Amino acid sequence: MKICFISMSSSTNQDGASLSMLNIACELAKRGNEVVLVLSSDKNIEWIRQKEHIKCYIVPAYSMRINILKRRKSTGIKFFIKYMFNYFYMLKAYKILKNENVDLIHINGLNHQMGAQIADKLGIPYVWHIRQLMEEDLGQTIFAKNKVWKYVKKADAVIAISNTVKNKFEKEFHRKIVTVYNGVPIEKYEVEDKDIFNSETAKLILPGRIDPGKGQMDAVKAIEELKVNRKINTELYIVGNIEDRTYEQRIRTYIDKKNLDSNIHILHYVADLRKLRKQCDIGLTCSKNEAFGRVTIENQLAGLLVIGANTGGTTEIIKDNETGLLYKEGDYMDLADKIEYAIINKNTMRNIANHGKDNAIDQFSIERVVDQLIGIYENCKMQRG
Structure with missing residues (x-):
């Protein structure tokens, strides 16, 4: 299987959400799957570039997360401009993934709908991995949230990293969410x-x-x-x-x-x-x-x-x-x-x-996590026929 991970929220690639995704990518590659990473930053990824069966592409799209306490009158204008630029970054990423001929897109975290839009254009399944509570833990919300939420609701599968996250967003999205606890390389x-x-x-x-x-x-x-x-x-x-x-x-x-x-x-x-x-x-x-x-x-x-x-x-x-x-x-x-x-x-x-x-x-081993994810991926592909 050829899986693409899209992560556009980290400038360092060293936060917990990014490291958990990269650990998954490495374990999938170790099992012979091909992995494509689309990241917004090239910082601290030298080690991942050296792994077999993993390709990295940098698409410097803008994060659509808004700090609630720092929101100003001008915030909406600034994020609208970023939102428009992201459309062109989406087209760039789409061309990359069309050439790569990936089977499935795995979106890492809540941010914008770019990964889902690309999956729709390619006609392939997409999985949305929710790794944050947003307001409660990050003090953030998302610009044009309703548009993003529309794509989350129709994802082939939605995954939460804890029951705490699952319980919040099942009420918000009115759909089934599966809990897959984070894993680490022991x-x-x-x-x-x-x-x-x-x-x-x-x-x-x-x-x-x-x-x-x-x-x-x-x-x-x-x-x-x-x-x-x-x-x-x-x-x-x-x-x-x-x-x-x-x-x-x-x-x-x-x-x-x-x-x-x-x-x-x-x-x-x-x-x-x-x-x-x-x-x-x-x-x-x-x-x-x-x-x-x-x-x-x-x-x-x-x-x-x-x-x-x-x-x-x-x-x-x-x-x-x-x-x-x-x-x-x-x-x-x-x-x-x-x-x-x-x-x-x-x-x-x-x-x-x-x-x-x-x-x-x-x-909480990474092997256990990837076993669960492969089952989810295969089920998504089977449902698509």
């Missing part, structure tokens, strides 16, 4: 023989883009509470691309003001976090409403105890006191309580971390 993230809580100072890691929706400030305040009021010394590593510079500066100012420089470290994006995770005991997920939470699985595979906010897709990965710990989202005192509890009950936490890792290996 060997890339697994840390073998990892033992946690062996040093006097517990170390925590919070990966993800630096943005209010990711809740880094909750973690910062929890570390302060532990240090100042409970006399528990910890170290926190916040790792991620800066999405919101104002928010990032607010965090840095708070750290300086509260004399937390020796306890909290902010690092730029690191492609392979295994080295850092080997030094840590706890992996945090503090998002206000995570659509799924790929980094939670990565932390589990590294053998860390995971502590996450009790909202969204995070609750589908973490079973409280079984595969990790949950705290009340937005409540840094409750987060501090959970961290303190973990430090006091080290042996119990080691067992929970081991159970979490075993569950991640069993439930």
